[in-house]
Amino acid sequence: MSVANPYDRGRAMRFDITDLRLFVAIADAGGMGAGAARVGLSLPSASLRIRDMEAQAGTALLDRRAGGARPTERGRLLLDHARAILDRWQRMQDELGLAGNSLAGRVRLWVNSAAMADLVPDQLPRFLQRHPAIAVDVEEHGSERILDAVTAGLCDLGIAIGPVDPLAIDAVPLRPDPLVLLVPRGHPLAGRRRLALAACGAADMVGLVADNPLQRYIERHAAADGNHLRIRGRVGDFAALCRMVADGAGSAILPAAAARRCRGRLPVRMLALEDGWAARRLLLCRPRNRRPSARVQRLAEHLSAGDEANPFTTA
CATH class of the missing domain: 1.10.10.10 (Winged helix-like DNA-binding domain superfamily/Winged helix DNA-binding domain)
Structure with a gap:
């Protein structure tokens, strides 16, 4: 049988x-x-x-x-x-008008930690309210992976920090995304307005979980400058990180936008970092030489906060 x-x-x-x-x-x-x-x-x-x-x-x-x-x-x-x-199927439908409503469908948006914590919750709800036919799938990844995904066409739009390959990716600046040092009030450095990370010495630090892409970026660049961070505790998000700082567990490095959100309600001080790797800018990226669908273009226009009708138009 x-x-x-x-x-x-x-x-x-x-x-x-x-x-x-x-x-x-x-x-x-x-x-x-x-x-x-x-x-x-x-x-x-x-x-x-x-x-x-x-x-x-x-x-x-x-x-x-x-x-x-x-x-x-x-x-x-x-x-x-x-x-x-x-x-390719979706692009065919868009270009031939087979989808009926050319705006209907999903947009794949990959973002880094800073954008997920600040820009996405600020911008996405209003966009979804204005465009009920469009759904947006947001995923959080490190900037390097996002840029690879944009190049490979695994996502429609990406929000990341550079550098980008201009032969593969079209990118427009969204806003500065500097990293800052957050310290509790009463900290010996709290009276400073700006400093290089080396001035912290071997001070206790707290950070995000070790596999967080932003935390890996911070620790890699700090170590490259000879600053090996003494991380005493790790948490999963910026809100918890700010509370750890306020309660005296240590200082933290995080995006300025996230630090500003907690500064008004917690006893903390924000100090600008002079290190070159801390001066970052968020970029809105899409694959070069690929015509975006109407819904992808509409989301790009919204995220670029009122820039030109086509934020990817170049001279």
């Missing part, structure tokens, strides 16, 4: 757009149920589609575990192709 091979490589693959959207959604959400919900499918229907995709592919595409589902090695290959196909 023969048993059918569930991974029959003799079959041609016939994935449809819904299959690809589902697979991308599961990979992005990290789980079958959450991914199915993103594309409006029930869990049983999503599971059936994934099993059929794996049978057509002749291999497992997802590693299913108690904590969720992650693409396998072959699944990651499919994921890259699926993103590219869906991107």
Whole structure:
């Protein structure tokens, strides 16, 4: 008695757009149920589609575990192709007017820690209220990964710090994003207005969790200048970091916008950092030589805070 091979490589693959959207959604959400919900499918229907995709592919595409589902090695290959196909499919609909409302759809926005803490909550709610047909998927990553994703077309827009490759990315400045030193009132340095980080010596510091992209940026650049930070405690967000400083756990380095938010309600002082790596500027980035959809352009205009109608227009 023969048993059918569930991974029959003799079959041609016939994935449809819904299959690809589902697979991308599961990979992005990290789980079958959450991914199915993103594309409006029930869990049983999503599971059936994934099993059929794996049978057509002749291999497992997802590693299913108690904590969720992650693409396998072959699944990651499919994921890259699926993103590219869906991107071209959406662009075709936009350019041919097949979507009915050219603004309807989703925009993939990747942002760094500073933008996620300040610019996104300030700007995105008003945009969503004004454009009910547009959905925005925001992900937080380090600036280097964001720029790589913009170049590869994995996101429609990115907010990051440079430098950028002008051959691959169009970028417009949004606003300065300097890093500052936050100290408690009564700290020996509290009377200073600005200083180089070296002036802190071996003082106790608090920071964000070690795998936070901004914290890695701070510690890497500080170490390159010979300043090895003595981190006594780590927390997950800027609000908790400011409270740690106010309660005397140590000083902290964070974006000025985040420091200003807590300065009025906590007993802390903000000092400008003179180190070159602390003078940053947020950039709004998109892939070069790729025509953006109407909704991507509308979000870019909103985030650029009233710049020209096309913020990516160059002379």
